[in-house]
Amino acid sequence: MDVEHVENDLAKTLLTEQQIQDRLAEMAREIERDYEGHKLLLVGVLKGAVMVMADLARHLSRHVEMDWMAISSYGSGTTSSGVVRILKDLDTDIMDRHVLVVEDIIDTGLTLSWLISNLRSRNPASVEICTLLRKPDAQRMSVDVRYVGFDIPNEFVVGYGLDYADSYRNLRSVATLAPHVYS
Ligand code: PRP
Secondary structure, eight states, X not given: OOSSOGGGGEEEEEEOHHHHHHXXXXXXXXXXXXXXXXXXXXXXXXXXXXHHHHHHHHHXXXXXXXXXXXEXXXXXXXXXXXXXXXXXXXXXXXTTOEEEEEEEEESSSHHHHHHHHHHHTTOOSEEEEEEEEEOGGGGGSSSOOSEEEEEOOSOOEEBTTBOBTTBSTTOSSEXXXXXXXXX
């Protein structure tokens, strides 16, 4: 890892800052249409969703409330196991509320499957999912994802909230890492 210059650790840019922002603006228009006349609560899943949440919310011209959950899946490194623990729960009672879960990436879909059934048990008016990125495995999962920014190949990517060893979240683009980072 080049401790000074993030750019030196990148191999290939998958999505530029402009592509991400353009797509989030489109998704915001869809969300505004779909939730017209309804109060909307955005629920971000820490930590990866911080960037998507901040930018998506600012692309919306309507009122929204925002809340956060921190969950941890008992996975090792880059894989999730589907066994999930709540580290920080919502501050909001979501009963009868329209909830839109905001994620940076859905990979295996295990985290979200668990989260959605947890949220449904609290009797919200609706729960939908919005993710910037989706990997191929997630398309086979049983949970419907209402808003998808980009379907991406099964490569390990960082940036725009996504980390490797807790770094690279602050990149404005989404990219793959150069091999020297792993060695
Ligand atoms: C990432 C991402 C999702 C989850 C998706 O979070 O933000 O929550 O993994 O993986 P899955 O579809 O295979 O379950 P991560 O656990 O890396 O935590 P972080 O957001 O704090 O980086």
